[in-house]
Amino acid sequence: MSVLSPRLVDEIKALPARYPQPRSAVMPALDLAQEEIGYLTPEAMSEVAVALQLDPGYVEGVATFYTLFHLSPIGKHLFYVCTNLSCTLRGAGDIVDHVKGAIGVKEAGEVSSDGLFSYEEVECLGACEFAPMLRLDHQYHYDLTAEKIDRLVAERKLAPASREAPAAPPALWATSPASGEGDSSHRLTKPLAPKKVRKKKGG
Ligand code: FES
Numbered sequence: 481m482s483v484l485s486p487r488l489v490d491e492i493k494a495l496p497a498r499y500p501q502p503r504s505a506v507m508p509a510l511d512l513a514q515e516e517i518g519y520l521t522p523e524a525m526s527e528v529a530v531a532l533q534l535d536p537g538y539v540e541g542v543a544t545f546y547t548l549f550h551l552s553p554i555g556k557h558l559f560y561v562c563t564n565l566s567c568t569l570r571g572a573g574d575i576v577d578h579v580k581g582a583i584g585v586k587e588a589g590e591v592s593s594d595g596l597f598s599y600e601e602v603e604c605l606g607a608c609e610f611a612p613m614l615r616l617d618h619q620y621h622y623d624l625t626a627e628k629i630d631r632l633v634a635e636r637k638l639a640p641a642s643r644e645a646p647a648a649p650p651a652l653w654a655t656s657p658a659s660g661e662g663d664s665s666h667r668l669t670k671p672l673a674p675k676k677v678r679k680k681k682g683g
Pocket of ligand 1: 608
């Protein structure tokens, strides 16, 4: 039985036409699959490979390389907290601690007891001038304070959203932030940093 919906499979099959190299569609395809079912199961990766007519090993290799993709369950709302230099100099350590307390988890990757939240520490998200910052539900949030984080958490607890497919184009392709005023709906211009360079707390 298929784990991806027929609608999504059709959408994935249409992606290669957008790119000079059809295999470039693998990342937006994986992103769409993850949006639909929450994380990338082996079955989902296999179905993406079939839809794109790519080698399953190549698709799995891409999925396992980037922090953007998750191979195990995550919370419905995932905080990507930047802990690179600029954000760290402006208090990212305290932001991480506050996020952990606000969502009720002890470490990165842990899912809160209500299933709503988890967090990860990531490398630079390209919005250093608005540090400290994070990405949540495809939006950037700048100049973070404890109050802003509490508000983000409270809003999502009040209206726990179902997983929504991202508006086209997929989350990987968009502009970088242009303003430091409040929150942003700008999407990522590039995938998050590779796992091999993920910053470890206390490292
Ligand atoms: S260091 Fe955090 S956005 Fe660049």
